Amino acid sequence: MTISEKELPAAEPIFKPVMGKIVATRMLAEKERYFRVVLENGKPLGHKPGQFVEVSMFGVGEAPISICSSPTQEDSFEMCVRNVGSVTNAMHKLEPGSPIALRGPYGNGFDVQAMKGKDMLFVAGGLGLAPARGVIKYVFDRRRDFGKVTILCGAKTPPELLFKEDLAEWGARPDCAFHVSVDRPDESWKGNKGVITTLFKYVKVDAANTFTVIIGPPVMYKYAILEALTLGIPESRILCSLERRMKCGVGKCGHCQIGNVYVCKEGPVFSYAQIKRMKEGI
């Protein structure tokens, strides 16, 4: 009797992380920590803006973390991590020089080629600034490839604003219309007060030639998309990055499903033309 093996596609291990090293880290706000990581193999991560990695804290677990740097920065990549769970809590204790394990990059990311030549309107609320920053930095590094750039940024309170140096730089750029708002100002705040959508009154765009990138807490999407539609931006050019709990990152574990969509594979970036057909999407 012969027991042969069934013919099946060859499969490489998909759950083994690669090693990297943290070269810089600092707190950005009370709960958010910034990390800059260099891979041990010396290669760039090779990501697209909007993709994510599964960060491993051995013994604690894995968590999906969006990449907040642009692929134009090749020597390292960056993450901004809110301390809300066991993995992120363990990450917050890492110091410069600490090794870090990760898988990825995963997800579709933003199709920056399709955006070439277009005006860009960024709407980034709260921690949504982290993934948005990757695209914004890409656009500024390839500034001549894009038209007018408008950035709307919001947070609950002034101390919760992330990447304050970047915000200051973008605000000072002559080639960028930058607006920021906080829901609950403190005494030192002199800027706009109110939720991020209150900034749309300052927005002037050529709607037919504009891509908008909207990333923020779940509650923000419906209202921000409504504003973008009111401006006249086509549904297919309203791009959102949706947050779900990607446990495997490779379209198997099921946790990130929205209907028949695996957010970790087909997302996390979806156009409103897609989202409007997705029950439980936003």
Place this chain on the structure above:
Amino acid sequence: MLPKIIKKDNLRGFVEGLMAESAVVAPTPRGGKYAFSPIESFDEIALDYNITLLSPRKYLYPQVETLLSFKTGKSPSSEAVVESSPVVIFGIHPCDVAAIGLLDAVFSDPPADPNYLDKRRKAVLIGLNCASPCDSYCFCRDMKTYNATEGFDIMLTDIGDRYFVEVGTPRGEALLVEDADFTGATAADLKALQDYQDQKEKNFVKKIPYDTKFLPEILGQSDNSLVWDAIGRKCFSCGACNTTCPTCYCFNIKDDVSADLSGGVRKRIWDSCQLGEFAEVAGGENFRKDRSARLRHRFNRKAKWILERYGKLGCVGCGRCDRNCLVKINSVEVYTQLAGERVS
């Protein structure tokens, strides 16, 4: 390969031959019911079983499976772990053969999953045809899985004092080509198989009052149906439907640390889309907070989305979900109710 027959008296010798080469798992009696278990003797096999508590999925995709071993400390490192060993799964009913076909499609989808595929590569599937429905819960005729035409290496059908042996793959052929107990099927054997199938056609009845090819459309129009709320009122969110389903493949990933904290293993564990926290993200937002939404998700997965994604229905009609449901949520009733005016 042309079909063969083997005399019932000779089946023992065949199975013992398999046991000499490989681990063999088969349906065995378990507390008044049946379960696939490793066997040490042919006599342990319950050839007349109706349905097992769990499908043989557990031998290809175990409830807990190690994916990675790791070392912690100043220089952490990890190694991929892929565990597999040869196994013959003997006596699989057609519905469970179909379920394995779906798992093959899911785990082969790029990026292919080595932890499943390595086990599957080494597993021999020996089917056992069933003449009548296992009990009142099964609806395999509706799901068109009551006859297996593919997916098995060999399939046995009881035709009196002998089994009709259909060979599904070259691997199946290799199992019996040198065994003199398998002889070519004669006209009388083919007639006996036809009689078996004719009787089987009468024994298995449709339960859902429409063709299941319409299920995707019916579900597509039912997102806002209060049927989900009606069954959501009953559901305990216990997840027994997922645990016992032969096609469910969702999992959670967890780390186990050694007692001295120097390292550990990362495991995947069967998970359930019916549990409250399944679709929860960091920070507490839950995209399927209500039981009704989770039930709608499961039924859409089984009868619409998996079909659209992998070309095979996510439900094989084995009825395990309903049989094990504490509050008697019944798939046939749900599919019937959702069809609305089309059935009444």
